[in-house]
Amino acid sequence: MKPLNSQTEAQQIEVPSAHPDKVKSWSTEKIRNFSIIAHIDHGKSTLADRLLETTKTISARDMSSQVLDNMDLEKERGITIKLQAARCEYKGHVLNLIDTPGHVDFTYEVSRSLAACEGALLVVDASQGIEAQTMANVYLALDNDLEIIPVLNKIDLPAAEPERVIGEIEGGIGLDCSNIVHASAKSGIGIDDILQSIVELVPPPPAPTGGAFRALIFDSYYDPYKGIIVFFRVVDGCIKSGDKVRFINSKVDHDTVEIGVLTPNQVPKEYLMAGEVGYLYGSIKDVLDARVGDTITLTSEFKKSLLPEYKEIEAMEGYAESVPMMYAGLFPVDADDYENLRDSLGKLRLNDASLTYEPESSGALGFGFRIGFLGLLHMEIIQERLEREYDLDLIVTAPSVVYEVETTKGEIVMVSSAAKMPEQQLRAKTSEPYVRIEVLTPSEYNGKVMELGQERRGILKDIKYATETRSTIVYEMPLAEVITDFFDQLKSRTKGYSSMEYKLIGYRESPLVRLDVLINGDMAPPLSTICHVDQAQRTGRGLVNALKEFIPRQLFKVQVQAAIGAKIIASSSISAMRKDVTAKCYGGDISRKKKLLKKQAAGKKRMKMMGNVEVPQSAFTAVLKIDKSEGSGD
Numbered sequence: 259m260k261p262l263n264s265q266t267e268a269q270q271i272e273v274p275s276a277h278p279d280k281v282k283s284w285s286t287e288k289i290r291n292f293s294i295i296a297h298i299d300h301g302k303s304t305l306a307d308r309l310l311e312t313t314k315t316i317s318a319r320d321m322s323s324q325v326l327d328n329m330d331l332e333k334e335r336g337i338t339i340k341l342q343a344a345r346c347e348y349k350g351h352v353l354n355l356i357d358t359p360g361h362v363d364f365t366y367e368v369s370r371s372l373a374a375c376e377g378a379l380l381v382v383d384a385s386q387g388i389e390a391q392t393m394a395n396v397y398l399a400l401d402n403d404l405e406i407i408p409v410l411n412k413i414d415l416p417a418a419e420p421e422r423v424i425g426e427i428e429g430g431i432g433l434d435c436s437n438i439v440h441a442s443a444k445s446g447i448g449i450d451d452i453l454q455s456i457v458e459l460v461p462p463p464p465a466p467t468g469g470a471f472r473a474l475i476f477d478s479y480y481d482p483y484k485g486i487i488v489f490f491r492v493v494d495g496c497i498k499s500g501d502k503v504r505f506i507n508s509k510v511d512h513d514t515v516e517i518g519v520l521t522p523n524q525v526p527k528e529y530l531m532a533g534e535v536g537y538l539y540g541s542i543k544d545v546l547d548a549r550v551g552d553t554i555t556l557t558s559e560f561k562k563s564l565l566p567e568y569k570e571i572e573a574m575e576g577y578a579e580s581v582p583m584m585y586a587g588l589f590p591v592d593a594d595d596y597e598n599l600r601d602s603l604g605k606l607r608l609n610d611a612s613l614t615y616e617p618e619s620s621g622a623l624g625f626g627f628r629i630g631f632l633g634l635l636h637m638e639i640i641q642e643r644l645e646r647e648y649d650l651d652l653i654v655t656a657p658s659v660v661y662e663v664e665t666t667k668g669e670i671v672m673v674s675s676a677a678k679m680p681e682q683q684l685r686a687k688t689s690e691p692y693v694r695i696e697v698l699t700p701s702e703y704n705g706k707v708m709e710l711g712q713e714r715r716g717i718l719k720d721i722k723y724a725t726e727t728r729s730t731i732v733y734e735m736p737l738a739e740v741i742t743d744f745f746d747q748l749k750s751r752t753k754g755y756s757s758m759e760y761k762l763i764g765y766r767e768s769p770l771v772r773l774d775v776l777i778n779g780d781m782a783p784p785l786s787t788i789c790h791v792d793q794a795q796r797t798g799r800g801l802v803n804a805l806k807e808f809i810p811r812q813l814f815k816v817q818v819q820a821a822i823g824a825k826i827i828a829s830s831s832i833s834a835m836r837k838d839v840t841a842k843c844y845g846g847d848i849s850r851k852k853k854l855l856k857k858q859a860a861g862k863k864r865m866k867m868m869g870n871v872e873v874p875q876s877a878f879t880a881v882l883k884i885d886k887s888e889g890s891g892d
């Protein structure tokens with residue numbers, strides 16, 4: 259794939275630049291556009307900071323830790339979610355660093371930001387070695403024809419094993435490591451060598467062809483004062499502040515108010531030329547107008563006014579709309595918060611084109627929304643932001659993948675919530691999404707990983723040895739098995755030494771059933787789940803046991819049952835108890851009594867009534883907590 263050079267000869271001749279004089283004298287020779295790719299925690303953000311500091315782009319004093327990750331949540335979790343860019347200068351060269359998100363949920367964004375570069379620093383933690391995400395990102399970089407510069411980071415750690423890790427990079431990825439930079443982003447070792455390598459090894463962007471302005475969007479975000487700010491890489495031609503631009507895939511035109519470069523602060527410029535990285539804003543109000551991966555050009559009318567002869571140019575390759583991998587219901591604990599939740603989702607979506615939602619109502623949970631997420635992390639982030647930034651108390655239902663059901667009438671129905679699964683007698687065929695998953699693990703844990711793969715209905719496809727001691731185990735597996743606690747299980751069974759990466763490979767027929775939950779004989783639709791028929795018995799029992807744990811004792815006995823259609827497959831009961839939390843306080847300690855009552859009230863906040871039973875938040879996601887490894891007994 260060569261998205262940046264796909265302009266044809268004919269276009270080069272027929273579409274002169276809108277600003278020909280500027281372009282004619284422009285050289286890209288001194289520009290280097292690069293990304294940093296790494297597995298989570300291998301030091302990407304720390305290295306980015308150090309590069310900006312060494313090039314005096316930003317002074318050490320101004321640097322709050324890790325300037326490129328500027329969302330609060332990112333700082334707290336230490337993960338990069340949104341991309342940002344920074345321009346620095348080194349020995350007469352302009353280096354544009356484009357940051358990439360570090361999590362599997364955001365692979366598409368990584369791929370688009372890499373498409374805006376000619377090179378990538380591959381940062382590998384010298385005490386850890388290559389991980390699944392290192393590999394996945396290297397493949398993305400190779401897909402985009404990037405020059406890859408390996409960097410061995412954290413060389414200062416006593417646990418660093420440079421020889422072993424170099425062996426892994428050479429053996430597992432096939433990169434020549436004879437000149438690998440030994441670095442410590444923390445203590446500043448090797449930073450000049452890295453900058454020098456970027457200048458020497460990363461090719462400059464292609465020179466302008468004389469064609470019209472084209473740019474690739476690699477990020478955009480909403481600013482309350484300026485509207486949507488778009489980050490892009492100019493691929494060809496030139497843009498001037500005030501030009502009218504067209505977003506080719508979104509098919510919308512907008513005025514630009516300001517264009518400029520990122521240092522990483524926004525610095526306005528009059529022109530941005532081929533090869534440069536910058537931002538623009540104007541009359542854009544909706545992030546859906548300026549999606550990551552889209553191509554920007556000048557509007558037809560505008561080009562016509564400048565040039566009588568012009569031809570429409572095409573979008574660059576690789577654009578995709580993000581597709582949610584899973585859905586969950588979000589309901590306000592307090593029904594009065596519904597409007598607030600709707601407004602808050604609207605605001606979050608301004609920044610996140612991958613967030614999709616539609617209203618949903620449930621007898622038990624009231625009015626809320628069914629929300630599409632890219633993955634579990636995405637879901638956690640959205641939930642946390644809604645609760646923190648918008649002060650909402652939410653009930654979140656267990657996430658579900660999207661199943662495909664063919665009805666007896668031959669219709670295809672996509673089902674993203676168990677409650678919407680057609681009744682058994684109306685289903686002719688059911689299918690579920692599968693992923694190809696690659697697990698990287700020290701070879702001594704191969705057995706443990708395969709045990710887990712087996713439990714999760716995985717089909718073993720391959721075992722590869724990156725080195726004598728590290729293997730890659732490849733499975734095809736239902737996505738539903740991966741989005742639950744697969745990663746947690748993998749970590750705990752391999753003592754934290756494994757990593758994984760997956761991608762969707764399509765739908766496969768699978769015999770599925772809807773497992774319902776009854777509380778004191780009443781159906782509780784938000785607790786229903788869809789599972790493979792062979793796992794129904796075990797899931798039913800697990801779910802009933804988990805609910806027994808999560809639902810607090812009530813003043814009366816509560817029976818919890820799991821059923822498929824009319825058939826009860828598991829049952830358990832929670833005995834009655836008078837819950838007097840203050841009973842423990844002897845006599846007079848009124849402050850302690852108050853504290854306990856307050857605590858109980860806070861606990862109550864996240865409860866919903868199912869019939870006459872109080873059900874806490876934890877119960878709604880109980881299905882995620884089922885131990886799938888216990889003997890099935892079915």
Ligand SMILES: Nc1nc2c(ncn2[C@@H]2O[C@H](COP(=O)(O)OP(=O)(O)OP(=O)(O)O)[C@@H](O)[C@H]2O)c(=O)[nH]1
Nearest residue numbers: 299300301302303304336337338360412442443444
């Ligand atoms: N000892 C040592 N620690 C380092 C070095 N570089 C980074 N760290 C530490 O490693 C941890 C992770 O570093 P980050 O820079 O946040 O890692 P990251 O790859 O950006 O992580 P994500 O943003 O989650 O992708 C932090 O605690 C850093 O202080 C290094 O060279 N030496």
